[in-house]
Amino acid sequence: MSRRPIAFGCGSDTLSGMLDCADAHGLTGVLIVSGGNEIRAGAFAGTAHLAARLAQEAGVPVFRYDRRGIGDSEGENTGWRGSHDDIAAALAAFRTALPGMRRVIGFGICDAASALMLHGSALDGLVLVNPWTYETDDDAGHTPGALRRRYLAKLTNPRALWQLVSGKVDLRKLWRGLGQAARPNEAPSPLADQLHDSLAQCTRPVAILAAERDRVGERFLDLWPDNDPRVHRHPGSSHSFGEDADSADWLYARLVEATASRH
Structure with missing residues (x-):
């Protein structure tokens, strides 16, 4: 496997990227869009490890980059909502670096997944992990539906019940949580509606991976249609599917499937 840095332009700014590829790279590559300000x-280094694994074990070339104003890249950081040009420039640089590559799958976690929903129309497929559906960071708590599921699970857990009767539970915190859980389910947010409308126009392969015990994944599942066949649920709580080996292997397998699929 080889790893080499690539500098490329985005308007008047120079961005920094990294290419991982096997000696005989595949015809389908993965473009990784970073979430938040990572x-x-x-x-x-979780993304770097994932890129190396895809290149070494599956022969899938991977390109990852710093958005404008992040890391080694020049320019102003306009956030994930303003990352259309960054994604387009990175995709062009990836294709230029590997002219024999025929397809590129976009991959992102959290707000990077949401960015790809809105700005990834030039890609040949998408793998979206725990998409961000909060309007602001201040809203990023557990939904009432998620809290109800958590409390119901505790009622069937003997250990949790013992902690309650033995006085090891903060009752003020418990009552606050129960009050939040009793609230009505949230109506779809404008952002969730926008993401849904954007994907409704998409004819390319899309896989949405959601962790059922991650607060961002829980909210996405609460707001997204239950019958969407593109959604793949995972019972864990890993936001990036990198915290434990089983979650990491599951994510890796979904990415390999996406690079192999033509439909």
Whole structure:
């Protein structure tokens, strides 16, 4: 496997990217869009490890980059909502670096997944992990539906019940949580509606991966149509599917499937 840095232009700014590929690279590559303000290596280099694994084990070339104003890239950070030009420039740089590559799958976690929903129309497929559906960071709590599911699960857990009767539970915190759980389900947010409308126009392969115990994944599942066949649920709580080996293997398998699929 080879790994090499690539500098490329986005308007008047120079952005920094990294290409991972096997000696005999495949015809389908993965473009990784970073979430939040993370650099291209990801939290604890998780994205870098995923890119190396895809290149080494599956022969899938991977390109990841720093958005404008992040890491080694020039320019103003306009956030994920303003990342259309960054994604387009990175895709063009990826294709230029590997002219024999025929398809590129976009991959993103959290607000990077939402960015791809809105700005990834030039890609040949999408793998979207725990898409961000909150209007603002201040709203990023558990939904009433998610809290009800958590409390119902605790009622069937003998250990949790013992902690309650033995006085090991903060009752003020419990009552606050129960009050939040009793609220009506949230109506779809304008952002969730916008993401849904954007994907409704998409004819390319899309896989949406949601962790049922991650607060961002829970909210997405609460707001998204239950019958969407593109949604794949995972019972864990890993936001990036990188915290444990089983979650990481599950994510890796879904990405390999996406690069192999033509439909």
